[in-house]
Amino acid sequence: MNLAQKEREAAAALPKGSVLAVLYEQHARIRDLFDLVSSADSPQAKQVAFDRLRELLAVHEAGEEMVVRPATRRIASAQVADARNAEEAEAAHVLANLEKMDVSTPDFAMALAEFEQSVSEHAQREEIEEFPYMLAQLSSQDQLKMGERLLEAEKAAPTHPHPGAAGSTTAQFLAGPFAALLDKARDTFQDKKD
Ligand SMILES: [Fe+2]
Ligand SMILES: [Fe+2]
Secondary structure (H helix, E strand, C coil): CCHHHHHHHHHHCCCCCCHHHHHHHHHHHHHHHHHHHHHCCCHHHHHHHHHHHHHHHHHHHHHHHHHHHHHHHHHCCHHHHHHHHHHHHHHHHHHHHHHHCCCCCHHHHHHHHHHHHHHHHHHHHHHHHCHHHHHHHCCHHHHHHHHHHHHHHHHHCCCCCCCCCCCCHHHHHHHHHHHHHHHHHHHHHHHHHC
């Protein structure tokens, strides 16, 4: 069983919509999208798959910084929260660079493979160092409420990486809505162009 399948199994064992079910399911989708980008057989298909991956990663990491990290800080440790935020800030830089690259080049393929490895390790650290604490220490009701808040935060989150706001709960709350508005305008413009 690969990691995405294991994550889907973990999500299925939890109440639908609870924060960890949402996060496990998104980790599995992120892995699937990395596969889709690398295996796409035309530059157009690669670009479409990359855009979906970029959007999911941008909203997923912003959502975690806004909703999950404050809980981690409280019930796991500040060190773990800071370490995950730092990894996400670094990932936002890499994603912003990847976004500027031509997806059909070998350089892109190499950079993507390296990024996939670090995103995978980051997700596994979350699953080992954060999720068990949330599962053990938050009531089922709180886990459901957090799941709702996470999806709401993701709906309003920027769809492109913003390294200036990444890695900080406060910066996400302050900069997120403005960046999200700009990104949504940019996405609409791009949709019309396609
Ligand atoms: Fe994360
Ligand atoms: Fe995550």
